[in-house]
Amino acid sequence: TDPSHIRNFSIIAHIDHGKSTLSDRVLEMTGTVAHRDMQAQLLDSMDIERERGITIKSQAVRVNYTADDGETYQFNLIDTPGHVDFTYEVSRSLAACEGAVLVVDATQGVEAQTVANAMMAMNANLEIIPLINKIDLPSAEPERVKAEIEDGLAIPADDAVLASGKTGVGVHDLLEAVVYNIPAPQGDADAPLRALIFDSYFDPYRGVVALVRVVDGSMRKGQKLKLMASGKIILAEEVGARHPAEEPLPQLGVGEVGYLVTGLKDLSQVKVGDTLTLAEGGVDEPLPGYREAKPMVYTGLFPIDSDQYEPLKEALEKLSLNDPALIWEPEKSHALGFGFRVGFLGLLHMEVVKERLEREFNLDLLATAPSVEYHVFRQGGEMISLHSPQEMPDPGEIERIEEPYLKAKILIPPDYVGAVMDLTVARRGTFVTMNYLSQHTVEMLWEIPLSELIMDYFDKLKSNTKGYASLDYDFDGYKPSNLVKLDILLSGKPIDALSFIVHRDKAYDRGRVLTEKLKEIIPRQMFEVPIQAAIGGRVLARETVKAKRKDVLAKCYGGDISRKRKLLEKQKQGKKRMKAIGNVEVPQEAFMAILKVD
Numbered sequence: 001t002d003p004s005h006i007r008n009f010s011i012i013a014h015i016d017h018g019k020s021t022l023s024d025r026v027l028e029m030t031g032t033v034a035h036r037d038m039q040a041q042l043l044d045s046m047d048i049e050r051e052r053g054i055t056i057k058s059q060a061v062r063v064n065y066t067a068d069d070g071e072t073y074q075f076n077l078i079d080t081p082g083h084v085d086f087t088y089e090v091s092r093s094l095a096a097c098e099g100a101v102l103v104v105d106a107t108q109g110v111e112a113q114t115v116a117n118a119m120m121a122m123n124a125n126l127e128i129i130p131l132i133n134k135i136d137l138p139s140a141e142p143e144r145v146k147a148e149i150e151d152g153l154a155i156p157a158d159d160a161v162l163a164s165g166k167t168g169v170g171v172h173d174l175l176e177a178v179v180y181n182i183p184a185p186q187g188d189a190d191a192p193l194r195a196l197i198f199d200s201y202f203d204p205y206r207g208v209v210a211l212v213r214v215v216d217g218s219m220r221k222g223q224k225l226k227l228m229a230s231g232k233i234i235l236a237e238e239v240g241a242r243h244p245a246e247e248p249l250p251q252l253g254v255g256e257v258g259y260l261v262t263g264l265k266d267l268s269q270v271k272v273g274d275t276l277t278l279a280e281g282g283v284d285e286p287l288p289g290y291r292e293a294k295p296m297v298y299t300g301l302f303p304i305d306s307d308q309y310e311p312l313k314e315a316l317e318k319l320s321l322n323d324p325a326l327i328w329e330p331e332k333s334h335a336l337g338f339g340f341r342v343g344f345l346g347l348l349h350m351e352v353v354k355e356r357l358e359r360e361f362n363l364d365l366l367a368t369a370p371s372v373e374y375h376v377f378r379q380g381g382e383m384i385s386l387h388s389p390q391e392m393p394d395p396g397e398i399e400r401i402e403e404p405y406l407k408a409k410i411l412i413p414p415d416y417v418g419a420v421m422d423l424t425v426a427r428r429g430t431f432v433t434m435n436y437l438s439q440h441t442v443e444m445l446w447e448i449p450l451s452e453l454i455m456d457y458f459d460k461l462k463s464n465t466k467g468y469a470s471l472d473y474d475f476d477g478y479k480p481s482n483l484v485k486l487d488i489l490l491s492g493k494p495i496d497a498l499s500f501i502v503h504r505d506k507a508y509d510r511g512r513v514l515t516e517k518l519k520e521i522i523p524r525q526m527f528e529v530p531i532q533a534a535i536g537g538r539v540l541a542r543e544t545v546k547a548k549r550k551d552v553l554a555k556c557y558g559g560d561i562s563r564k565r566k567l568l569e570k571q572k573q574g575k576k577r578m579k580a581i582g583n584v585e586v587p588q589e590a591f592m593a594i595l596k597v598d
């Protein structure tokens with residue numbers, strides 16, 4: 001296709017503003033997918049995405065659109081993930097585009113991720129088409145939202161497209177706006193190949209498939225290509241476009257977006273953000289902006305049944321093929337046996353990965369409380385990156401500890417400034433500044449330890465602001481902090497998998513609340529189980545789980561058999577998520593109790 005007839009763009013939005021619904025409508029209205037084949041939210045192909053209504057991996061779809069001028073255009077629509085955990089993938093996807101459609105919910109207005117995504121699109125020099133969505137809703141306020149887009153984002157919104165992904169109103173206007181406002185790709189068709197890898201996934205039959213944007217030159221089936229980050233040479237087994245069903249093509253020309261079957265079996269060799277060139281006669285300079293995605297949160301994943309250690313390892317290998325941000329190393333716990341310490345971009349990423357491991361690979365897993373990466377400096381200066389509280393050296397050996405901080409940006413209506421102050425100060429946040437973006441929106445900037453943010457901060461923020469607050473954050477480097485390891489002891493024995501790192505000033509409170517929580521969570525056993533929280537040898541709090549008095553069935557008088565069966569059933573289910581630690585049965589919840597401590 002002649003590049004003048006190509007439009008590469010992304011649809012960006014705050015979560016739930018209707019991006020996926022709108023993308024689906026575009027596919028349907030361009031005849032890419034017939035109505036009867038529309039599965040709700042076609043682009044969100046993974047089950048978990050569909051269930052949770054979130055887009056995790058970005059996707060690319062090619063659409064042919066015959067415009068009102070009678071010409072047919074090739075649209076490459078690149079869907080981007082909407083959640084803050086996945087901003088690296090958003091930025092890679094945007095690098096493959098010339099324009100972006102900024103979707104804003106007509107009833108919600110500009111929210112934190114609207115701002116963050118719009119900033120990223122502006123940084124990538126994209127042409128932005130504002131679209132005010134869900135105008136079918138009676139509570140839609142398109143004029144107010146236009147003003148917010150102009151005041152808050154400095155994007156002209158007079159000509160914003162007014163649309164509804166649900167009814168299809170305004171989608172034709174959107175398609176025309178894409179043709180006229182988004183620039184055609186510019187590249188050198190005669191230069192050697194340079195292509196950006198903006199996504200990749202593992203296909204069980206064909207190996208690693210990369211989603212690519214050709215910047216210069218072209219990519220043909222059968223060519224030998226080089227991955228510039230690793231220098232690895234691969235064979236282009238197949239190239240083509242996705243509609244979203246894959247259509248093999250002889251080549252991908254300059255400016256085009258499509259897929260490449262690499263034949264590689266290991267996804268870690270195909271890094272998102274890397275540049276592809278020709279193996280012979282290729283370029284020396286990669287495309288700008290490649291960086292490795294860096295995990296922020298670590299957790300221990302242990303199979304409930306130790307026979308599942310190898311299958312868990314294989315599953316992690318498979319998933320990380322498709323997810324360069326996922327890293328892991330073996331971890332051994334006295335309490336839980338052999339497992340892995342796994343690094344994630346954030347808590348949502350962690351939940352999604354754990355769920356996929358359990359569902360797609362049939363594993364029963366126990367996850368320990370998430371922890372961040374601490375920098376521990378030993379006396380004498382050696383620094384250790386600590387991913388697990390278990391690796392903490394003795395206090396006497398430690399000179400200082402540093403922890404990761406975030407710059408957090410919170411958008412709220414002015415009424416909630418006080419509530420956010422109270423909560424964030426209690427989480428060791430340092431207030432930086434506050435601006436009125438509009439009459440209805442205040443932007444507060446904070447510095448807050450990442451470890452505090454991962455403790456249900458977001459849930460608390462939402463509930464303390466009646467759901468109005470939105471949060472965005474960036475990594476802000478390491479700062480020294482007075483941190484200690486808090487041990488949890490069951491029946492007098494420290495349980496390594498339950499220990500965690502906490503600020504000294506919070507140690508007593510957290511220890512007390514946690515022992516109380518654990519008392520509720522750990523089921524009664526045949527014997528008494530003392531629970532203690534301690535620093536070094538010093539006990540800060542103690543609770544006791546009393547011994548079981550009678551059999552569960554003793555509760556049922558006489559012969560109600562179905563009730564008995566139900567109780568047994570319930571007991572069995574409760575068991576599933578338990579792990580015997582020594583002789584105490586500890587449920588999964590116990591490990592997550594640390595996250596909910598106020």
Ligand code: GTP
Pocket residue numbers: 013014015016017018019020021022053054055081082083133134135136137163164165166167
């Ligand atoms: P992520 O992919 O998770 O970022 O969400 P999204 O932005 O793709 O939102 P999605 O398309 O999943 O829509 C969110 C919710 O809004 C769903 O419940 C949709 O049914 C609803 N919705 C989407 N578009 C419209 C619309 O135009 N009108 C109305 N009334 N509801 C809509």
